[in-house]
Amino acid sequence: MQQEGRVFPPDRKTSSGAHIKSLAQYRKLYRESIENPDKFWGKVANTELVWMKPWKKVLTFKAPHAKWFAGGHLNVSANCLDKHLATGTANKAALIWEGEPAGLGAVGEERVLTYRQLHREVCLFANVLKKHGIVKGDRVIIYLPMIPEAAIAMLACTRIGAIHSVVFGGFSAQSVADRIFDCQAKMVITSDGGFRRGAIVPLKKSVDESLVLVDSTGKLLAQTINKVVVVRRTANPVHFEPGRDVWWHEEMNTVSPECPPVKMESESPLFILYTSGSTGKPKGILHSTAGYLLGATMTSKYVFDLRETDVYWCTADIGWVTGHSYVVYGPLANGATSLMYEGAPNFPEPDRFWRIIAKYGVSIFYTAPTAIRAFMKWGNEWPKKHDLSSLRLLGSVGEPINPEAWMWYHEVIGGKRCPIVDTWWQTETGSIMITPLPGATPTKPGSATLPFFGIVPEVVDDHGKPVPKNAGGKLVIRKPWPSMLRGIWGDTKRFKETYWTEVKGSYFTGDGCRQDKDGYFWIVGRIDDVLNVAGHRIGTAEVESALVSHPSVAEAAVVGRPDALKGQALVVFVTLKMGVIAHPGLRDELRKHVAKEIGPVAKPDDIRFAEALPKTRSGKIMRRLLKQVACGGEIKGDTTTLEDLSVLEKLGSSEG
Numbered sequence: 068m069q070q071e072g073r074v075f076p077p078d079r080k081t082s083s084g085a086h087i088k089s090l091a092q093y094r095k096l097y098r099e100s101i102e103n104p105d106k107f108w109g110k111v112a113n114t115e116l117v118w119m120k121p122w123k124k125v126l127t128f129k130a131p132h133a134k135w136f137a138g139g140h141l142n143v144s145a146n147c148l149d150k151h152l153a154t155g156t157a158n159k160a161a162l163i164w165e166g167e168p169a170g171l172g173a174v175g176e177e178r179v180l181t182y183r184q185l186h187r188e189v190c191l192f193a194n195v196l197k198k199h200g201i202v203k204g205d206r207v208i209i210y211l212p213m214i215p216e217a218a219i220a221m222l223a224c225t226r227i228g229a230i231h232s233v234v235f236g237g238f239s240a241q242s243v244a245d246r247i248f249d250c251q252a253k254m255v256i257t258s259d260g261g262f263r264r265g266a267i268v269p270l271k272k273s274v275d276e277s278l279v280l281v282d283s284t285g286k287l288l289a290q291t292i293n294k295v296v297v298v299r300r301t302a303n304p305v306h307f308e309p310g311r312d313v314w315w316h317e318e319m320n321t322v323s324p325e326c327p328p329v330k331m332e333s334e335s336p337l338f339i340l341y342t343s344g345s346t347g348k349p350k351g352i353l354h355s356t357a358g359y360l361l362g363a364t365m366t367s368k369y370v371f372d373l374r375e376t377d378v379y380w381c382t383a384d385i386g387w388v389t390g391h392s393y394v395v396y397g398p399l400a401n402g403a404t405s406l407m408y409e410g411a412p413n414f415p416e417p418d419r420f421w422r423i424i425a426k427y428g429v430s431i432f433y434t435a436p437t438a439i440r441a442f443m444k445w446g447n448e449w450p451k452k453h454d455l456s457s458l459r460l461l462g463s464v465g466e467p468i469n470p471e472a473w474m475w476y477h478e479v480i481g482g483k484r485c486p487i488v489d490t491w492w493q494t495e496t497g498s499i500m501i502t503p504l505p506g507a508t509p510t511k512p513g514s515a516t517l518p519f520f521g522i523v524p525e526v527v528d529d530h531g532k533p534v535p536k537n538a539g540g541k542l543v544i545r546k547p548w549p550s551m552l553r554g555i556w557g558d559t560k561r562f563k564e565t566y567w568t569e570v571k572g573s574y575f576t577g578d579g580c581r582q583d584k585d586g587y588f589w590i591v592g593r594i595d596d597v598l599n600v601a602g603h604r605i606g607t608a609e610v611e612s613a614l615v616s617h618p619s620v621a622e623a624a625v626v627g628r629p630d631a632l633k634g635q636a637l638v639v640f641v642t643l644k645m646g647v648i649a650h651p652g653l654r655d656e657l658r659k660h661v662a663k664e665i666g667p668v669a670k671p672d673d674i675r676f677a678e679a680l681p682k683t684r685s686g687k688i689m690r691r692l693l694k695q696v697a698c699g700g701e702i703k704g705d706t707t708t709l710e711d712l713s714v715l716e717k718l719g720s721s722e723g
């Protein structure tokens with residue numbers, strides 16, 4: 068468990084210009100937000116959002132179902148774009164984009180879209196969606212690289228009330244097909260490819276594959292898809308299916324730039340984003356319009372303490388919730404300049420991020436601990452080559468940041484001058500929940516510190532009772548908040564079971580946590596069967612089911628092992644089917660198989676063949692023991708329920 072080390076008080080310069088200027092001011096506002104949530108949320112909903120029809124009631128909550136701002140009408144794209152057109156923000160850069168390919172001299176291609184230009188593109192593309200039969204409530208899959216079209220497509224969906232589901236470009240054809248099937252999507256928006264470390268990721272090819280995949284009964288998974296819109300990005304040749312596939316750039320020339328935003332109800336579904344859980348099937352996390360937008364907007368403003376002149380860069384891919392809330396919706400709703408970079412941090416060289424910061428004068432930089440640890444490994448000479456003096460605020464998200472990485476980030480990247488906001492939240496929470504506010508909250512390396520306004524986290528025991536200070540327990544959220552998930556698409560039962568039954572009446576986060584004497588929260592990590600590999604959530608069951616779908620595999624168990632770079636590494640134990648003999652090539656084959664089934668993010672780091680897996684007498688795999696084996700440690704603790712002890716001895720020597 069982390070030790071409380073140094074405390075970093077906010078510096079005077081940050082505080083004086085900040086939205087929230089002191090801890091006392093934060094505490095006062097926080098208390099008000101908790102004591103009178105209706106008043107608090109009602110007020111910010113009116114000041115932060117533009118409504119087409121005023122809402123009537125702040126909250127109706129019958130656990131686990133919440134309705135926020137019932138009776139109100141609004142549109143997300145209008146809040147992110149139209150709102151700014153009558154102001155000086157209209158001609159400010161909304162998106163600054165840099166492509167990955169390295170040009171001569173200056174590195175990278177650039178595109179800048181002002182709010183006015185972005186608005187026009189969004190209106191045009193919204194009309195393309197309409198032209199191809201997409202109406203309010205339809206689901207649209209977005210499977211794109213980090214290019215402006217990704218944000219344009221998302222915003223265009225919200226403009227006409229279509230529900231987008233962005234699938235990370237690193238996911239496989241199978242994952243695309245599964246998601247299409249789960250949400251019964253009508254359209255896929257993709258590109259001929261995207262650049263990654265100099266190579267082309269063939270996204271359209273994956274889409275083509277996904278559209279012919281069948282389930283176990285031979286039925287097409289993607290039966291509902293009738294249009295594929297393809298962005299030309301890499302100009303590599305792609306297959307084109309007449310009648311089904313259309314080019315983005317051609318379609319944009321066939322429609323009008325007039326597209327009034329559709330009035331959406333506060334609770335209208337906004338997007339679905341799939342995330343791993345503790346069963347084999349990813350969950351379609353559903354977010355709704357007003358609450359989500361309010362959460363993303365408010366947290367962007369206060370946590371990043373956005374100012375007029377900021378150049379803000381969140382390095383997350385739009386395939387993750389961080390890319391939704393903090394590349395697109397939050398910054399744009401605030402009229403900020405959001406930077407988007409297409410490629411890898413080490414292409415063509417390990418200083419690409421620092422080059423970008425210096426080139427555009429980035430002032431706020433938000434990234435993940437796994438990236439920070441990679442930068443540390445690559446060496447200080449890379450950031451040292453560049454002028455990073457434009458930075459004034461740093462952020463971290465995705466997993467606990469180890470104090471050593473925090474200190475490095477603070478000293479080498481932040482020049483000891485930039486506050487660090489370590490932000491805890493989840494796909495399900497929609498926006499940041501536990502976080503320092505720069506200028507107000509003293510920080511402690513490794514702690515996400517204190518709750519955001521209106522958020523009531525608590526650390527509890529197995530019976531839901533609060534644990535004493537400094538004791539470990541489960542992190543729950545006691546009160547509903549606007550950007551909370553509204554459900555799992557098509558699976559209310561799972562929604563209730565996963566989040567609302569563990570601790571009655573509260574939202575269960577799945578994270579272990581501890582609160583110190585100052586009330587600071589220290590996230591320990593997941594306590595369910597979910598691993599956090601390089602900031603990506605990976606369900607062990609999902610990887611296991613991918614492994615057993617391989618013809619050679621009989622059984623599989625997946626556990627996490629601490630990893631200096633990725634936080635956790637995926638260690639896989641497999642038993643093979645009768646007659647199959649383990650050979651070195653098989654290990655590679657299985658890694659490829661998992662990548663094909665789920666995507667490269669889920670590739671096992673270590674595959675061990677075993678004669679049998681340790682099981683309890685009731686047949687449950689004893690992961691606790693496998694974890695110890697994976698970590699190279701001695702087998703400790705109770706093995707009395709183990710069915711066949713000899714299995715354990717063999718496991719230790721199964722490498723090879």
Ligand code: WT7
Pocket residue numbers: 342388389463464465466467468489490491492493494495515576577578590592593599602603604
């Ligand atoms: C899980 C959520 C939310 C954006 C990225 C991940 C872990 C996230 C932190 C943090 C410690 C963190 C938790 C959480 N996590 N941020 N600042 N400190 N842990 O979204 O894929 O939904 O994963 O990531 O375990 O439950 P996600």
